[in-house]
Amino acid sequence: MDTLSEILIKTYPKSISLEDGTPVTLRPLLKVDGAALLEYFGSLPPEDRLCLKEDVTDPKVIENWIYELDYDTVLPLIALHNGNIVGDATLHFNPIGWTKHQAEVRLTTSSQYRVRGLGTLLVQNLIDIATRLGLEQISIEIPPVLDKAFYLFEKMGFKEVANLKGFVRDLQGTESDLVLMIKYLP
Numbered sequence: 001m002d003t004l005s006e007i008l009i010k011t012y013p014k015s016i017s018l019e020d021g022t023p024v025t026l027r028p029l030l031k032v033d034g035a036a037l038l039e040y041f042g043s044l045p046p047e048d049r050l051c052l053k054e055d056v057t058d059p060k061v062i063e064n065w066i067y068e069l070d071y072d073t074v075l076p077l078i079a080l081h082n083g084n085i086v087g088d089a090t091l092h093f094n095p096i097g098w099t100k101h102q103a104e105v106r107l108t109t110s111s112q113y114r115v116r117g118l119g120t121l122l123v124q125n126l127i128d129i130a131t132r133l134g135l136e137q138i139s140i141e142i143p144p145v146l147d148k149a150f151y152l153f154e155k156m157g158f159k160e161v162a163n164l165k166g167f168v169r170d171l172q173g174t175e176s177d178l179v180l181m182i183k184y185l186p
């Protein structure tokens with residue numbers, strides 16, 4: 001079985017076309033991408049950053065991510081068009097303990113590039129990597145307000161396994177449910 005480094009070297013950078021023919025390159029985030037990543041997250045509406053768990057518009061948060069960049073812990077896969085980041089999907093590994101057979105996904109795409117298959121392509125790439133690593137489960141946590149994401153992950157074979165009532169708060173501080181979805185890998 002290939003290691004993560006071997007998979008990444010063999011697979012990326014990868015050129016793909018969105019459903020309307022827009023050419024996009026997929027590759028892991030590099031240390032030089034900090035400014036571009038900050039600009040990308042700053043361009044997303046606040047509600048679209050709800051699932052990211054950290055304030056990604058804070059330069060210190062991104063600086064820290066770049067400083068600590070370690071694909072074996074968190075693998076960020078970015079999509080680029082004309083040199084700009086237009087999508088970001090991360091795979092969070094749990095190398096120790098009772099969740100080491102799992103990884104968690106987080107995903108955003110740029111508002112101007114949506115509904116052209118980019119989100120699906122990014123998630124499919126992460127699923128392929130997790131499968132090649134021999135992981136057994138891949139999960140996503142979604143507040144119901146992000147209903148588009150629910151349909152995307154459902155379409156890709158993720159199933160709702162838990163609905164944690166009132167577990168999170170939205171931007172107005174209102175309690176919201178959190179849906180946990182899991183895809184079992186072959």
Ligand SMILES: CC(C)(COP(=O)(O)OP(=O)(O)OC[C@H]1O[C@@H](n2cnc3c(N)ncnc32)[C@H](O)[C@@H]1OP(=O)(O)O)[C@@H](O)C(=O)NCCC(=O)NCCS
Nearest residue numbers: 048051107108109114115116117118119120146149151152
């Ligand atoms: C969810 C998100 C990543 C989808 O990105 P995308 O690039 O538009 O994804 P795709 O074009 O591959 O869409 C895939 C599916 O998502 C659903 N979807 C996406 N946009 C939709 C819309 N405007 N209306 C209805 N369904 C939509 C559909 O099921 C679609 O499949 P289909 O085209 O076969 O009908 C994007 O809307 C986003 O960044 N949202 C905010 C952050 C978020 O919700 N992240 C996920 C939780 S971490």
